[in-house]
Amino acid sequence: MLLHDHLDGGLRPATVAELASEHGYKDLPTEDVGALKSWFRDAADSGSLVRYLDTFTHTVGVLQTPDALARVASECVEDLAADGVVYAEVRFAPELHVERGLALTEVIEAVLAGFADGTARAAAAGRQIRMGALLTAMRHAARSLEIAQLAIAYRDSGVVGFDIAGAEAGFPPTRHLDAFQHIQRENGHFTIHAGEAFGLPSIWEALQWCGADRLGHGVRIVDDITPGAAGGASGARLGRLAAYVRDKRIPLEMAPSSNLQTGAVASIAEHPIGLLRELYFRVTVNTDNRLMSDTSMTREMALLVDAFHYGWRDLQWFTVNAMKSAFIPFDERLAIINDVIKPGYAKLMSDA
Numbered sequence: 001m002l003l004h005d006h007l008d009g010g011l012r013p014a015t016v017a018e019l020a021s022e023h024g025y026k027d028l029p030t031e032d033v034g035a036l037k038s039w040f041r042d043a044a045d046s047g048s049l050v051r052y053l054d055t056f057t058h059t060v061g062v063l064q065t066p067d068a069l070a071r072v073a074s075e076c077v078e079d080l081a082a083d084g085v086v087y088a089e090v091r092f093a094p095e096l097h098v099e100r101g102l103a104l105t106e107v108i109e110a111v112l113a114g115f116a117d118g119t120a121r122a123a124a125a126g127r128q129i130r131m132g133a134l135l136t137a138m139r140h141a142a143r144s145l146e147i148a149q150l151a152i153a154y155r156d157s158g159v160v161g162f163d164i165a166g167a168e169a170g171f172p173p174t175r176h177l178d179a180f181q182h183i184q185r186e187n188g189h190f191t192i193h194a195g196e197a198f199g200l201p202s203i204w205e206a207l208q209w210c211g212a213d214r215l216g217h218g219v220r221i222v223d224d225i226t227p228g229a230a231g232g233a234s235g236a237r238l239g240r241l242a243a244y245v246r247d248k249r250i251p252l253e254m255a256p257s258s259n260l261q262t263g264a265v266a267s268i269a270e271h272p273i274g275l276l277r278e279l280y281f282r283v284t285v286n287t288d289n290r291l292m293s294d295t296s297m298t299r300e301m302a303l304l305v306d307a308f309h310y311g312w313r314d315l316q317w318f319t320v321n322a323m324k325s326a327f328i329p330f331d332e333r334l335a336i337i338n339d340v341i342k343p344g345y346a347k348l349m350s351d352a
């Protein structure tokens with residue numbers, strides 16, 4: 001179960017190198033696959049969201065043709081399925097892939113075709129996975145209404161929602177109110193990256209001005225929580241915004257490694273996920289950018305197991321939280337919880 005994963009943050013290092021040479025992209029820091037893999041991780045380890053985002057220049061640089069987009073989308077599904085993911089919402093920003101003249105619709109169709117291809121390949125390899133696409137608009141740009149309209153136009157073809165991403169400080173979500181209102185009027189779903197590189201006001205705007213269904217990261221919600229005496233959940237006091245987030249079961253799409261790299265948290269052990277889980281916020285665990293964080297769903301879960309001594313029950317709770325928060329219809333979410341997730345964890349627990 002994965003709700004927050006960027007297509008342009010999840011390329012295989014070897015694919016980055018191959019696409020660069022096929023497409024005459026000359027700006028890669030190195031052409032050696034091993035060195036490239038470490039370069040992305042180290043460059044993203046910057047402690048700042050803005051510098052972390054600089055690394056996307058190279059992945060976006062090689063994703064400018066339908067073939068490249070479809071290949072990366074297909075490999076993404078294969079990689080997630082091989083990692084044990086059964087449902088994933090993967091996002092990308094169509095406006096970033098038009099440098100060589102593609103139409104926004106061509107970008108979207110190439111990715112959707114790649115997801116379909118990857119899903120079929122995974123099934124042939126004995127792995128069932130369901131994919132949903134989220135269309136992202138860049139918060140510093142001015143194309144969000146157009147992207148939101150496309151998210152609605154493609155909702156019966158595999159797009160399940162809308163998002164805004166990019167640098168947070170200086171680009172409040174209220175710049176994109178018309179886009180969010182379009183989604184709302186059309187009874188659609190959207191999430192907003194908020195509370196990652198900027199604090200409570202960003203989360204408050206995303207929820208109370210824009211009406212986001214979910215929060216991308218949302219780690220700074222802890223700024224509105226006073227922990228109990230021992231620093232834990234017992235006796236903790238919630239401010240009004242934190243109480244609202246918990247009361248309304250607003251899903252938090254948290255990505256531990258990414259949050260560490262952008263400086264949103266100082267260590268995994270200090271990640272607010274520990275406290276938020278104890279307080280029963282609707283926390284979910286995600287990869288964000290598998291290439292930049294050199295990670296997978298399994299690894300993110302394992303990091304939390306090490307830091308917080310979680311057992312299978314906790315991991316199942318995170319997984320069910322995520323499935324409850326997916327943007328597909330309720331009956332389909334329920335079917336995956338009851339027919340796939342619960343039996344899957346029951347087997348893991350009986351094996352263990």
Ligand SMILES: O=c1[nH]cnc2c1ncn2[C@@H]1O[C@H](CO)[C@@H](O)[C@H]1O
Binds near residue numbers: 008053092166167196
């Ligand atoms: O954690 C993040 N916070 C904000 N923006 C992000 C994050 N990860 C990726 N992107 C941005 O989203 C674009 C579309 O996928 C990426 O190109 C990157 O600029």
Ligand SMILES: [Zn+2]
Binds near residue numbers: 193216288
């Ligand atoms: Zn993200």
